[in-house]
Amino acid sequence: MACAQTGSGKIAALLLPILSQIYTEGPGEALKVVKENGRYGRHKQYPISLVLAPTRELAVQIYEEARKFSYQSRVHPCVVYGGADIGQQIRDLERGCRLLVATPGCLVDMMERGKIGLDFCKYLVLDEADRMLDMGFEPQMRRIVEQDTMPPKGVHHTMMFSATFPKEIQMLTREFLDEYIFLAVGRVGSTSENxxxxxxxxxxxxxxxxxxxxxxxxxxxxxxxxxxxxxxxxxxxxxxxxxxxxxxxxxxxxxxxxxxxxxxxxxxxxxxxxxxxxxxxxxxxxxxxxxxxxxxxxxxxxxxxxxxxxxxxxxxxxxxxxxxxxxxxxxxxxxxxxxxxxxxxxxxxxxxxxxxxxxxxxxxxxxxx
Structure with missing residues (x-):
């Protein structure tokens, strides 16, 4: 659980270690399942890492940074969010997806369409978790983390990033994270010096x-x-x-x-x-x-x-x-x-x-x- 002021480098801090692990470990079992499904005309993707963001603009920003960090590698980041061409997003997913950035509502929609499975997700990131709660996304967050095929706590790593640490976030942290470490950069909830x-x-x-x-x-x-x-x-x-x-x-x-x-x-x-x-x-x-x-x-x-x-x-x-x-x-x-x-x-x-x-x-x- 990390609380840090805006502009302190949270996006790089969450993406770089995940990409490093994916480079080291490879896609593993997820790639075998994708290939097996492809033989029968099914194109469901199983991302190894999932980043949830509260808004489409933030999701696109994280995705663009992921593209930069994974440039000329075999990791193919994808992004799904509402208001865009869903057909194009599905086509991007079907080309392979190891790192997925998504808004909660759109991710649930894609899962219901059978386009995304979380069976092999090793790294879950909740960026700006306080905003997601403010915007009423808690039911979608709970479904993604607790009710679908996401591996249980301890099997996957969960990282939460927030600029504030209210009681609601503290409660969610205890439920979603297992024996977590709390990291604060700067003064939690304070204004930027700039x-x-x-x-x-x-x-x-x-x-x-x-x-x-x-x-x-x-x-x-x-x-x-x-x-x-x-x-x-x-x-x-x-x-x-x-x-x-x-x-x-x-x-x-x-x-x-x-x-x-x-x-x-x-x-x-x-x-x-x-x-x-x-x-x-x-x-x-x-x-x-x-x-x-x-x-x-x-x-x-x-x-x-x-x-x-x-x-x-x-x-x-x-x-x-x-x-x-x-x-x-x-x-x-x-x-x-x-x-x-x-x-x-x-x-x-x-x-x-x-x-x-x-x-x-x-x-x-x-x-x-």
Missing amino acids: ITQKVVWVEESDKRSFLLDLLNATGKDSLTLVFVETKKGTDSLENFLYLEGYACTSIHGDWSQRDREEALHQFRSGKSPILVVTAVAARAKREVPSWLENMAYEHHYKGSSRGRSKSRFSGGFGARDYGQSSGSSNSGFSSNHGSSSCSGGGAHGSNRGFGGGGYGGFYNSDGFG
Whole structure:
């Protein structure tokens, strides 16, 4: 069980030892079963290593790193997630899969289709386990680990990575891991040293002018993430910034996976240096200070500051936001849980809270890329 701050190298730490073991030990019994099944027209794959990630974007990021680390080797990483071409994902699997990266819902879907078996899985990684719990993936996680053909504890190695260590994660750790070692890098749950945060009280009517002041202060070419509460607010703010002369794009739950990836590409390349997005995976908080802390640390910098240089975070906070966050247990962000299966759309919720349809957070990074 490892808790480490964002940007501390968790992806490399989980992938490199696994790949080293696969290189040393080879596919073993799994390859024999795959070849035997192939004689009868069945193309079920038995990965040796499985990495679970809460979101499609994180799954793709881990997969891309795995491709780099396994370059010119016989290990063929694969990734499965919702919103993409399921036929292409199945074809990729059928070419052989020793290391699989997946979102929980899509993995369960592939297992039900008979495309993936976990009978010979030796290494299980739960990345950002706290986010998976927040997003409601515990039933899928339990099914994958405890109810299907996954070898029992002690036969396979389970590794959990998390930036926080709440009670729910502690309980899950005791159930999933056998005589585990707890490793902490930095201060558990603390903010990154590379991010400066600032919370500003802004009247509802002044939010957009305040945002323009922030953008002008950093320059139009500086890569910037702007978080809003609703999908409608995302489209509205993107249109507003476009009319103000800013090159921007946006992402929300109604977008297809192809459109999401294209928007991210435009953002990373600097073609559209401002990205307006709805926040993902809210955690309700009653008290304003702890709610703000979780908003800033868990939802904004954690998913956006991996391996970046000195960055800044600002938040516009108004009277309506205060009333909703302090008086309701449902304060938070719009929640997009991602696809519950490979072919379906996301499960969407709407928890009223920070932003109120205007912009809800501001993240600027001089080194995002």
